[in-house]
Structure formats: C-alpha cells, structure tokens
Amino acid sequence: MHTPRFPHNYAFDPAYNMDLAQLLAIEAPQPPADFAEFWRQRHAQALSLSPRPRTKLTALQRPKHRVYELQFVSTHAVEIGGWLLAPKDGRVRRGIVFGHGYGGCELPEEILAVDEAAMLFPCFRGIGCSRMAGVSPDPNFHVLHNIQDRHRYILGGCVEDLWLAVSSLLALFPQVAGQVSYSGISFGGGIGALAVPWDSRIQRMHLQVPTFGHQALRLTLPCVGSGESVRNFQPPPGFHVMDTLAYYDAATAARYLHIPVLVAAALFDPVVPPPGQFAVFNAIAEPLKRLFVLQAGHFDEAGQAHQLQDMHQEVASFFMEP
Numbered sequence: 001m002h003t004p005r006f007p008h009n010y011a012f013d014p015a016y017n018m019d020l021a022q023l024l025a026i027e028a029p030q031p032p033a034d035f036a037e038f039w040r041q042r043h044a045q046a047l048s049l050s051p052r053p054r055t056k057l058t059a060l061q062r063p064k065h066r067v068y069e070l071q072f073v074s075t076h077a078v079e080i081g082g083w084l085l086a087p088k089d090g091r092v093r094r095g096i097v098f099g100h101g102y103g104g105c106e107l108p109e110e111i112l113a114v115d116e117a118a119m120l121f122p123c124f125r126g127i128g129c130s131r132m133a134g135v136s137p138d139p140n141f142h143v144l145h146n147i148q149d150r151h152r153y154i155l156g157g158c159v160e161d162l163w164l165a166v167s168s169l170l171a172l173f174p175q176v177a178g179q180v181s182y183s184g185i186s187f188g189g190g191i192g193a194l195a196v197p198w199d200s201r202i203q204r205m206h207l208q209v210p211t212f213g214h215q216a217l218r219l220t221l222p223c224v225g226s227g228e229s230v231r232n233f234q235p236p237p238g239f240h241v242m243d244t245l246a247y248y249d250a251a252t253a254a255r256y257l258h259i260p261v262l263v264a265a266a267l268f269d270p271v272v273p274p275p276g277q278f279a280v281f282n283a284i285a286e287p288l289k290r291l292f293v294l295q296a297g298h299f300d301e302a303g304q305a306h307q308l309q310d311m312h313q314e315v316a317s318f319f320m321e322p
Contacts (some may be wrong), residue, residue, distance in 0.1 A: 004268050007230065012222040014270040018284070020293065022242070023267070026275055028251035028283035030215055036256060038247055040158065041199040045082045046075055046163040053168035055084055061111050064088060065119070072168040074125065075160040081129025082122035082165075083108040083112045084172070091116045095169045096319065097177035097202075101187020102139035102226055103180035104128035110314045112183065118173050122165040124191065125157040139187075143226040144233055150244040155212070159195040166201050179203065186211055186272055187226075190250040193280055205257075206315045208264040209297035213254075213276035215245035225271035251279035262290045262318050264311050266297030290318070 003019045025092045032038075051072035060067035065085035073093040085094065085108050098105070100121070105128055108121040126142050135145055135154065145154040162182070169192035170177055181204040184192035189210030196202050211227070212218075219229050219241075235241050246252070254261075261284050265277040274297075281291055292311050296304060 004301075006268060006296060006299065006301050008270065008299075010224065010270050012031065012270075013321070014251075015268045016221060016273055016275055018275060020153065020267065023274055023278035024280045024282060026214065026217070026282055028255060028279050029214060029249060031249075031252045032246050034238065035247060035252060038150075039159075039198050040196070042160065043163060046160045047167065049073070049164065051164040051168045051171065053171055055172070060107070062108075065110060067108060070120065070122065070168070070236050072122075072164060074164045075157060078125050078132065078161070079130065080122050080125065080161050080164065082120065085110065085119040085121070085259065087116060087118070088117065092118045092173050092176060094118070094179040094181070094319070095120070095173055096181045097122070097162065097165050097169060099182065099184030099192050100124070100128070101186035101188060102127075102142070104137070111312055112224065112319065113313075114319050117319075118169065118176065120165055120169050122161060122168075124161050124187075126154060129194065130161070139226040140229040143229055144274075147230075147233065147244055148236060148239050150247045151242055153248065155191065155194070155248050158191050162191055162195040163199055165316070166199060170201065175202070183208075183315065183319075189280075193250035193257075193298035194248060194253045197253055198292060199256070202259065204260050204262075204319055204321075206262045206264070206318065207280065208311070209266050209269060209272050209277055209294070210250055210263070210280045211272045211276065212248060212250040214251045215249045216242060217279065218273065218276050219245075219276065221273040223271055223273050227273070251276070251283045254280045254283035257284050257288060259292070260288050260318070260321075262292060262315060264292040264294050266294040268295065268299060269297035271298035
C-alpha cells in the first residue's frame with residue numbers, strides 16, 4: 001500500500017519512511033522472564049477487590065441510551081469516575097468498556113451501533129473525572145509518574161482501572177458475562193493491550209492507533225505525543241528506563257492475547273509512531289487478528305471522517321459476531 005504524504009510542519013516524517021510491507025515486518029520484543037507472572041499477579045489482586053460501582057442518572061440524552069455518571073473504587077482505593085450508557089428500552093445483552101486517549105473523555109458518545117449494549121466510559125486514574133492529587137493530567141507528565149518503579153508506575157494503575165471497570169460492568173449487568181468487549185484508542189489502546197491478555201472476562205477487543213508498542217524502538221522515534229517525554233526523560237543514577245518499560249510494552253503483551261482482536265493502525269501518525277502500532281498488531285497470533293489500515297492517525301485529513309465511519313461500522317459488526 002502506498003504510504004500517504006500529507007503536508008505538515010513537523011520536523012520529522014510522521015510516516016517514518018516506512019510502507020505497509022515494512023510495518024508488517026516489525027517484530028515485537030521478547031518479554032522479560034517474569035513478564036507474564038508480573039501481570040497475572042496484579043490481575044489476581046485486582047479481581048479480589050469489590051469496585052462498588054455507583055451510578056447517577058444525568059439529564060444528558062443520547063438517541064438510544066440514557067447517560068449515567070459512574071464511580072467505582074479501583075486499586076489503592078483510587079476513585080474512578082466516568083459514564084455509563086444504558087439502553088433506553090432496558091434490554092442489555094452485551095457490555096463494552098471504552099478506553100480513552102490521552103486527551104481524556106469529556107462526554108460519552110454512541111460511537112458504535114451495537115445492539116443491546118451497556119457501555120462504560122471510565123476515566124483512567126489521574127485523567128478527566130479521575131483526577132488525583134499529585135498526579136498531573138498533562139500527558140507529558142502523567143506518562144512519567146513513578147516510572148522509576150515498575151510496581152508503582154501509573155500505567156500499571158491504569159491497567160488495574162480497566163480490570164475494575166470490567167468488574168463494575170459485571171456487577172451492574174451480570175447478564176453480559178461472556179459478551180464483554182473492549183475498545184481502546186491511542187492511550188486506551190495501549191492500556192487495553194497490556195490488560196486484556198490476562199482477563200478471560202473479555203471476549204473481543206478493538207485497538208485504534210494503540211500506543212506503548214515496542215518501547216525500545218519507540219525511544220528512537222521522534223513524535224509530538226507522550227512518547228517524546230519518555231524519550232527525553234533523564235533517569236536517576238542507577239536506573240535505566242527500560243527496566244520499567246520492558247514490562248509496559250503493548251507489543252510484548254499482545255503475544256499473550258487469546259481472543260479475536262481488530263486493530264486499526266495508521267500509516268501516518270505524528271503522535272503515536274506507526275512502527276509501534278504495527279508492532280502490536282504483528283505480535284497477535286495470526287488466527288485471531290484483523291487489520292484495518294488507517295491513512296492517518298492523530299491528524300486531520302480530508303478522507304478521515306469517511307474512513308473512521310467505515311471503521312466504526314466494522315467494529316460494531318465485529319463486536320456483534322457470535
């Protein structure tokens with residue numbers, strides 16, 4: 001496929017001088033020896049908690065859903081806020097958890113036309129409705145919070161927030177067990193790739209321009225997203241940033257996925273370099289993965305609205321497959 005060349009003012013090439021064939025040849029890094037155990041232990045601890053979800057009906061209306069404010073308790077007693085969209089007719093057979101980008105999630109939208117679906121839109125800790133004292137919501141600082149300690153790195157807490165969001169969904173709608181999907185964009189896509197391999201309660205996943213793929217390669221690629229803050233991070237003496245990032249690599253984690261996954265990856269993206277996005281897709285086992293190629297991510301271009309509409313239709317159909 002021809003790599004698009006859009007006019008831009010960036011000091012680097014957002015296509016990184018790679019075409020589709022080159023992107024599809026990128027291999028994910030090998031995991032640390034205790035990678036799976038690191039995440040399985042955290043998952044077990046998170047699932048031992050009760051998130052105690054609370055909802056409050058708002059005056060907001062969507063064509064097919066009522067909008068509720070949502071709160072639940074995540075790990076370390078962190079209060080997570082967000083929204084719940086529940087079908088107006090009361091019929092709920094499926095559940096979808098959405099993961100937002102680093103811009104946050106201001107208000108929930110019916111972006112996917114999935115029948116009989118309750119939709120949760122949690123804000124990950126430190127962002128949006130889940131602000132935390134001492135944690136900056138600015139992506140450039142959020143992505144560095146406690147990076148020097150892989151057990152306390154904030155991305156691990158965000159992964160736990162996703163797991164507790166699923167627990168909240170199942171507490172509110174126990175009938176959706178076995179019909180739970182996750183859809184994550186950018187930051188939420190990377191968090192999804194890290195979280196979902198260990199959680200058998202999630203049956204399908206959609207990742208749109210996922211970040212945190214191939215961290216070692218990511219450190220070599222200029223961008224205007226949070227990855228640039230990590231690239232410019234000055235570690236304290238005796239600490240190497242890959243000591244943490246090796247455990248927070250979305251492409252490494254994607255090796256462990258065992259459910260169908262639809263990845264929408266971009267050929268041109270100044271915020272999340274495409275090589276990292278495709279590293280996530282490439283790592284997923286062949287029978288499980290589907291690819292939707294976007295011309296551009298995190299960048300306005302003439303055909304984007306039509307492409308995203310096509311993608312949303314494909315994702316909705318994907319989530320409704322038996």
